[in-house]
Amino acid sequence: MKILGIIPARYASTRFPGKPLVDIRGKSMIQRVYEQSCKASLLSDVVVATDDERIEAAVKRFGGKVVMTSSSHRSGTDRCCQVVNEHDNQYDAVVNIQGDEPFINPSQIDLVAEIISGNADIASLCKPIVDIRELVSENAVKVVFDNDGNALYFSRYAIPFLRNGGDMDTWLAKRTFYKHIGIYAYKTEVLKTIAALPQSGLEMAESLEQLRWLENGFEIRMGITEFESYSIDVPDDVQNVLKYFMN
Numbered sequence: 091m092k093i094l095g096i097i098p099a100r101y102a103s104t105r106f107p108g109k110p111l112v113d114i115r116g117k118s119m120i121q122r123v124y125e126q127s128c129k130a131s132l133l134s135d136v137v138v139a140t141d142d143e144r145i146e147a148a149v150k151r152f153g154g155k156v157v158m159t160s161s162s163h164r165s166g167t168d169r170c171c172q173v174v175n176e177h178d179n180q181y182d183a184v185v186n187i188q189g190d191e192p193f194i195n196p197s198q199i200d201l202v203a204e205i206i207s208g209n210a211d212i213a214s215l216c217k218p219i220v221d222i223r224e225l226v227s228e229n230a231v232k233v234v235f236d237n238d239g240n241a242l243y244f245s246r247y248a249i250p251f252l253r254n255g256g257d258m259d260t261w262l263a264k265r266t267f268y269k270h271i272g273i274y275a276y277k278t279e280v281l282k283t284i285a286a287l288p289q290s291g292l293e294m295a296e297s298l299e300q301l302r303w304l305e306n307g308f309e310i311r312m313g314i315t316e317f318e319s320y321s322i323d324v325p326d327d328v329q330n331v332l333k334y335f336m337n
Contacts (some may be wrong), residue, residue: 091207093275094181095133095199096173097123098166099189101142105324110145112328114192119322120145121152122192130199132207133185139169165299167274171285174278183207184281186274188321193331195317198273202313206275210311212284212303214241215271217315222259224269231270231298233312241310244270244298268312271319274300284308 099110099120106112110120117125120138127136138149141161149156157176163169170186183206185199198215205213216233224230228246235241243249248258248267255261276284284303292301300310320331 091182092134092180093132093183093185093203093206094174094177095127095130095136095185095187096170097127097136097138097187097189098169099138099140099142099145101140101145106322108144109322110140110189111148112322112325114328114332118148118152119192120149120189121154123187123189123194124149124152124154126192126194126196127187127199129196130203131196132200132203134181136187137173138189139166139173141169167276167281167299168285170276171281174281179278181278183275183277186276188272188319190321190323191319192322194273194319195315198271198315198317198319201315202273202275205311205313206277208311210275211277211280211308212310213275213313214300214310215273215313215315216268217271217318219262219267219269222262225262225267226258231272233268233270235268235312239312241300241304241312243304244296244300246296246298268314271315272321273319280308 103109111118138156139159141159146156157173159169159172166186170184185203202213219225225248231244232249233241233244234249252261290302290305292305
């Protein structure tokens with residue numbers, strides 16, 4: 091199966107403008123994401139998808155592959171879809187790699203690529219939650235899934251709710267909760283279909299794009315990873331990530 095890794099990268103970020111070009115120990119963030127992605131053994135190729143000429147120039151300087159896309163896309167999924175359409179169906183599946191995780195583990199990319207190589211239409215990852223702060227944080231998206239690994243629901247709230255669980259501070263000792271890791275893989279034809287879907291009610295309620303796919307009957311097969319995924323959302327996150335990975 092031919093699988094294309096796509097790294098969507100926008101310059102205009104409300105909380106951190108120019109984020110893909112921030113310097114992280116001598117390399118831009120987009121270069122670090124690209125280099126980590128190229129280490130994945132199951133990807134046939136890797137490309138950056140951007141709408142900004144500064145990012146395009148930066149990727150070309152370090153020898154990476156880049157495609158210019160529309161500035162009107164609502165999400166990374168839409169940006170990935172444009173890339174696929176312009177590649178004339180050369181690939182069977184796509185992995186959408188977050189452009190703000192400079193130290194993403196290549197094994198996570200290979201895991202989601204392996205899942206999509208089977209009979210899954212969409213694949214993603216999750217990790218057991220071990221910190222109560224993540225369980226209660228709306229920024230850490232939680233997921234529950236069925237016995238076959240297909241997602242049932244994603245929420246910013248702790249799910250499932252433990253009705254007789256007592257104080258939430260004790261919940262992690264009573265049940266395994268899972269944090270969603272925001273990497274997706276899609277069969278190419280599925281990507282084209284979900285990119286054309288209108289926003290759904292659950293999606294708008296939780297501000298989670300993947301709920302649109304569930305509402306429209308698509309299965310999202312979850313893989314479990316033990317690797318943490320650290321993203322950079324605001325400038326202060328740069329130093330926090332460096333402390334974790336460089337010590």
